[in-house]
Amino acid sequence: MSTLRFHALKEVFKHQPIHIEEKLRRSEIFGANVFSESTMRQFLTKEAYENVMDAISNGSKIDRTVADHISTGMKEWAISKGATHYTHWFQPLTGATAEKHDAFFETIGNGLAIEKFGGGQLVQQEPDASSFPNGGIRNTFEARGYTAWDPTSPAFVLGTTLCIPTIFVAYTGEALDYKTPLLRALQAVDTAAVAVCKYFDKNVKKVNASLGWEQEYFLIDSGLAMSRPDIVLTGRTMLGHSPAKGQQLDDHYFGTIPNRAMAYMRDLETECMLLGIPVKTRHNEVAPNQFELAPIFEEANLAVDHNSLLMDVMDKVAERHNFKVLFHEKPFAGVNGSGKHNNWSLSTNTGVNLLSPGKTPMSNLQFLTFFINTIKAVYDNEDLLRAAIASASNDHRLGANEAPPAIISVFIGEQLTKVLDELENVTDGKLSPQEKTDLKLNVVGKIPDVLLDNTDRNRTSPFAFTGNKFEFRAVGSTANCANPMTVLNSIVAKQLMDFKAEVDKLISKKDMKKDDAIFNILREYIKKSKHILFEGNGYGEAWEKEAKKRGLSNHKTTPEALKAKISKKALQLFEDLGVMNTIESEARYEIEMEEYVLRIQIEGRVIGDIARNHVVPTAVRYQNILIKNVKGLKEIYGDTFKTYAKEQLNLIEDISHHIESINSNVTKMTEERKKANALENLDDKAMAYCNKVKVLFDDIRYHCDKLELLVDDELWPLTKYRELLFTY
Numbered sequence: 001m002s003t004l005r006f007h008a009l010k011e012v013f014k015h016q017p018i019h020i021e022e023k024l025r026r027s028e029i030f031g032a033n034v035f036s037e038s039t040m041r042q043f044l045t046k047e048a049y050e051n052v053m054d055a056i057s058n059g060s061k062i063d064r065t066v067a068d069h070i071s072t073g074m075k076e077w078a079i080s081k082g083a084t085h086y087t088h089w090f091q092p093l094t095g096a097t098a099e100k101h102d103a104f105f106e107t108i109g110n111g112l113a114i115e116k117f118g119g120g121q122l123v124q125q126e127p128d129a130s131s132f133p134n135g136g137i138r139n140t141f142e143a144r145g146y147t148a149w150d151p152t153s154p155a156f157v158l159g160t161t162l163c164i165p166t167i168f169v170a171y172t173g174e175a176l177d178y179k180t181p182l183l184r185a186l187q188a189v190d191t192a193a194v195a196v197c198k199y200f201d202k203n204v205k206k207v208n209a210s211l212g213w214e215q216e217y218f219l220i221d222s223g224l225a226m227s228r229p230d231i232v233l234t235g236r237t238m239l240g241h242s243p244a245k246g247q248q249l250d251d252h253y254f255g256t257i258p259n260r261a262m263a264y265m266r267d268l269e270t271e272c273m274l275l276g277i278p279v280k281t282r283h284n285e286v287a288p289n290q291f292e293l294a295p296i297f298e299e300a301n302l303a304v305d306h307n308s309l310l311m312d313v314m315d316k317v318a319e320r321h322n323f324k325v326l327f328h329e330k331p332f333a334g335v336n337g338s339g340k341h342n343n344w345s346l347s348t349n350t351g352v353n354l355l356s357p358g359k360t361p362m363s364n365l366q367f368l369t370f371f372i373n374t375i376k377a378v379y380d381n382e383d384l385l386r387a388a389i390a391s392a393s394n395d396h397r398l399g400a401n402e403a404p405p406a407i408i409s410v411f412i413g414e415q416l417t418k419v420l421d422e423l424e425n426v427t428d429g430k431l432s433p434q435e436k437t438d439l440k441l442n443v444v445g446k447i448p449d450v451l452l453d454n455t456d457r458n459r460t461s462p463f464a465f466t467g468n469k470f471e472f473r474a475v476g477s478t479a480n481c482a483n484p485m486t487v488l489n490s491i492v493a494k495q496l497m498d499f500k501a502e503v504d505k506l507i508s509k510k511d512m513k514k515d516d517a518i519f520n521i522l523r524e525y526i527k528k529s530k531h532i533l534f535e536g537n538g539y540g541e542a543w544e545k546e547a548k549k550r551g552l553s554n555h556k557t558t559p560e561a562l563k564a565k566i567s568k569k570a571l572q573l574f575e576d577l578g579v580m581n582t583i584e585s586e587a588r589y590e591i592e593m594e595e596y597v598l599r600i601q602i603e604g605r606v607i608g609d610i611a612r613n614h615v616v617p618t619a620v621r622y623q624n625i626l627i628k629n630v631k632g633l634k635e636i637y638g639d640t641f642k643t644y645a646k647e648q649l650n651l652i653e654d655i656s657h658h659i660e661s662i663n664s665n666v667t668k669m670t671e672e673r674k675k676a677n678a679l680e681n682l683d684d685k686a687m688a689y690c691n692k693v694k695v696l697f698d699d700i701r702y703h704c705d706k707l708e709l710l711v712d713d714e715l716w717p718l719t720k721y722r723e724l725l726f727t728y
């Protein structure tokens with residue numbers, strides 16, 4: 001083993017599990033660092049408290065004088081928690097969270113100082129927007145941007161900083177972050193769903209979208225991770241031969257969690273508890289050193305914030321434990337990648353989960369309405385949903401034989417398939433009393449209250465109904481959930497609006513009873529959107545062919561997939577709903593294409609460097625040893641040396657062959673990069689990076705990995721897969 005690898009590995013064994021003593025029960029510390037409802041009651045005046053609550057429930061504006069009261073209470077509370085600074089916490093389109101800390105501390109002359117935090121500072125700030133991605137919005141308008149308080153997501157103290165969740169918008173109002181369009185989409189789905197709910201229950205005033213994410217990740221010893229330039233710079237390994245043992249024995253999944261990882265998780269969970277992130281489950285995932293963490297679901301905006309916050313906290317806690325968290329969708333070839341299932345549903349202020357069948361036929365009709373409308377929305381916008389989860393790193397996962405395919409389809413299980421089949425045969429027009437009874441008994445009444453255990457969990461489906469919620473499984477582990485959640489809630493909002501209009505039309509124009517009209521429209525929807533339903537194996541080649549016949553899109557790469565974001569239909573949809581105007585949609589498209597280009601560019605440089613600076617010189621060194629050996633054999637045996645040097649000579653030749661392939665491919669890739677860089681048009685550039693540059697990675701890797709198997713282990717400088725995945 002090379003000295004480099006040896007030292008890295010030796011360090012691993014010094015890294016013992018760090019057990020943090022837990023003195024209090026989790027329920028006692030839950031939300032301790034959150035400016036929650038009960039804390040607000042304690043620290044705010046009655047008027048201020050009521051104002052905030054009204055803003056949270058009804059989106060009402062907060063008066064400036066009241067804001068001063070709120071900020072004072074918030075400051076007092078934060079200082080009592082040890083905070084010295086405050087920050088507007090937001091999610092720019094870089095993918096990371098952003099914060100700029102300001103101290104409460106202010107001098108007031110005469111050598112005196114106070115702790116100050118005014119309403120103005122709470123409500124709005126003006127960070128320099130110029131260094132955040134803006135997709136051209138900055139060029140056309142002003143460079144300035146501002147952050148504005150989002151009272152629906154509570155402030156929290158992290159370390160010694162009071163963090164105030166905010167939106168981030170350009171000076172001219174265009175969104176520059178993930179949260180703004182999400183809030184608009186949630187508003188749209190609320191309004192649209194409430195209107196539809198009124199068919200069934202006049203008391204419904206608000207509908208909330210809920211989100212329960214499941215975060216998958218790899219945990220690697222930080223020393224070992226640091227020894228790999230590819231992990232440091234790209235978050236994944238770009239080379240490395242599969243270890244002799246991978247995940248084939250399935251001995252990691254749900255297995256005993258290793259001690260060091262367990263200590264990390266406990267520490268992490270304590271941090272989550274303090275921050276009010278309701279993490280509930282943890283377990284080993286399929287691949288070695290891969291784990292999953294999932295909370296109890298929450299209102300979607302809060303859940304999105306909590307996931308972003310969690311990813312930050314995971315990095316921070318990992319540092320204490322000498323771990324590096326890999327969020328990348330595919331950090332290791334040959335073992336499973338990571339995803340982030342987004343469990344989604346809608347629920348009313350009256351406590352009804354609209355995707356839960358419920359007990360009575362009437363609530364079942366409400367269920368069917370939301371269920372079928374969601375399916376229709378997905379069918380009509382499958383390409384847009386695919387675009388919402390597109391990224392360079394998620395491309396490794398979608399369409400590979402282990403993760404949902406790049407084709408969006410909906411799985412609903414056997415029972416609901418039968419229900420939809422029967423519903424499809426509802427007669428056209430008004431129903432006779434007998435037909436109505438039959439329908440309610442045969443179709444609507446057939447949906448059992450608890451489908452949870454009955455739904456066959458088809459793991460290959462990208463969008464599956466799992467009893468009382470849909471599970472969007474194709475979301476990548478590095479993603480900000482706001483992106484898919486904005487799209488999903490928008491398309492469902494649009495669909496519900498269309499549905500309401502169509503039902504109302506039947507009621508008024510054809511004088512139909514409400515139920516008849518609903519049945520009629522739902523029947524049409526089932527007929528129209530049947531093509532999106534798929535119960536079979538999503539990983540199979542047969543499905544690809546079938547999906548093509550059905551006219552479903554199959555965008556395997558990000559540049560292809562992202563196009564859907566700026567289709568006429570998509571621009572119109574977001575514009576109509578007030579979620580994003582065309583400038584915002586186009587800016588986002590540009591930012592994501594640009595990011596794709598940059599990521600592949602960095603990967604290209606990294607793999608080129610490693611191949612030329614690490615792999616080839618090592619191979620040459622080993623080849624020299626072989627050459628020396630052959631020369632020695634010749635010295636001893638004279639003309640007959642070939643009998644003894646046959647294998648060595650073969651090896652020398654093989655090594656030369658691999659070196660030559662590596663060098664020619666790296667040269668080719670560098671040239672393709674240059675050509676791509678010279679392209680003016682961003683679409684062309686992204687396509688070139690995808691189809692001309694990235695495709696060469698596999699060839700380079702292939703020969704490097706072959707050399708890893710041939711070259712003396714003592715010389716190999718890069719930490720190997722078996723060491724990365726099995727040492728902790």
Ligand code: ADP
Pocket residue numbers: 210211212213214294295296297298343344345346353466468469
């Ligand atoms: P798995 O998919 O891993 O088998 P579960 O089905 O038990 O796990 O739950 C997965 C996730 O679904 C959890 O994070 C849970 O909070 C979330 N979830 C459950 N009900 C809802 C709902 N109504 N809305 C959104 N998420 C939900």
Ligand code: MG
Pocket residue numbers: 214341471
């Ligand atoms: Mg799941």
